Amino acid sequence: MCPRGCLQSICDHATRRGLLKAGFGFGLAAVGGLGLVPPAAAADAAAPPAPELRFSKVHDLTHTLFEGFPTFSGEKWFTVEKPVTWEKDKVNLHRWTLMEHTGTHMDAPLHFSKDGKSVDMIDIADLVVPLAVIDIRERAAADPDAGLTLDDIKAWEAKNGPLPEGCCVAMNSGWHRLLDQPKFTGRDAEGRNHTPGFHAEAAQFLIEERSVKGIAVDTLSLDRGIASGEFPVHYAWLGSGRWGVEAIAGLDDLPAKGAMLVVAGPKVKGATGGPSRILALV
Known part of the structure; x- marks a missing residue:
């Protein structure tokens, strides 16, 4: 890049010009x-x-990853061991055990396709993109099964103009503020997760009618929780060669249009995703 x-x-140029x-x-x-x-x-x-x-400002859109970070299944997907300690070795060194898709993380095309690109194969230039934030907080507060729809996209464009070329479309449902509450996973007695996500129709429109490189959600899934057993958005979106970001944070502080997104995913050979540092330049 x-x-x-x-x-x-x-840096030299910036310093000279103050x-x-x-x-x-x-x-x-x-x-x-x-x-x-x-x-x-x-x-x-x-x-x-x-x-x-x-x-003039860099926003960190990343939740801090910790043992017990919420997952849809309720399983523990991240643990930390301390085989080397300062008291014993005068060095600090931790051993992590994790599933790729935990915390604020990237979904690579390979995650839901037979032979799509893994994280390390994604062009780095495709990970620094304009950001469009679509706000569905009011509807999601009333209905945890709400989703980002085609009408939401059209309403955003009516107010802000066409989606920027090669952008990432991020859903702000307000869910990032619920991280320490049971509602964040929305898991019911039948094992269904009531959390917002993209509607399949909206994702298909972005694939076919707009030049969009990625989508992002502040929940644990690109799909609405109640559709997680079928994953229509995952299969369509990632299967088309595009990437996604899940469990993004801090969208409330960003403008609907004008920020740039930096997706700093892990460069691990063959990875289907991984905890990532997500930044917005405003």
């Missing part, structure tokens, strides 16, 4: 996806001027 010396060039305190300003060039390029590289390529991105 960033050629050798690019970051140093950006921009470090105000936020960096640098170009974004879209060639097979959005990527950061230094001014010199853009000039050498004789490309048209790229739109400038400025941000």
Whole structure:
């Protein structure tokens, strides 16, 4: 995504102009996806001027992962051991045991397809994208089985314009604020999970009618909880070669349009997903 010396060039340029305190300003060039390029590289390529991105704040959209982080099944998917300790070894070193899809995490296409891309195969330029936040908090508060619908997408576009090219569409249901409550998993006596997610129709529309690289939810599943036994959104979305993010946090603090999303997933060979650090540049 960033050629050798690019970051140093950006920092030097920002320092000379006194921009470090105000936020960096640098170009974004879209060639097979959005990527950061230094001014010199853009000039050498004789490309048209790229739109400038400025941000003054970085938002962390990641829940802190801990033993006992909620899961749909109620099973423990993350444990920490301390085989090496400061008292015994004068070194701290922990051993983690985890399922890939725990905490705030990425879903790679391979997760719900026979031969889709694993995390390490996803083009890094496809993981730095514009962010569109669609707010369904009011409806979700009244109905935990609510979902992001095609009408929600059309209403967002009527107010904000077309979804940005190559963006991630994030559902804000308000669920990220419920992490320490039973409602976060919404599991009932029959084992059904009553939590918001994307409707299959909305996901299919984004696949067929819009240029969208990823979707994100503040719940534990791209699908609505009550559909989790069938996973129509998982199969359609990930099966189309796109990625998803689940259990994202902090969407309340973001604008509906204008932020950039950085999905820092684990680069593990063959991984179907993994705990990720998700950032928004505003």
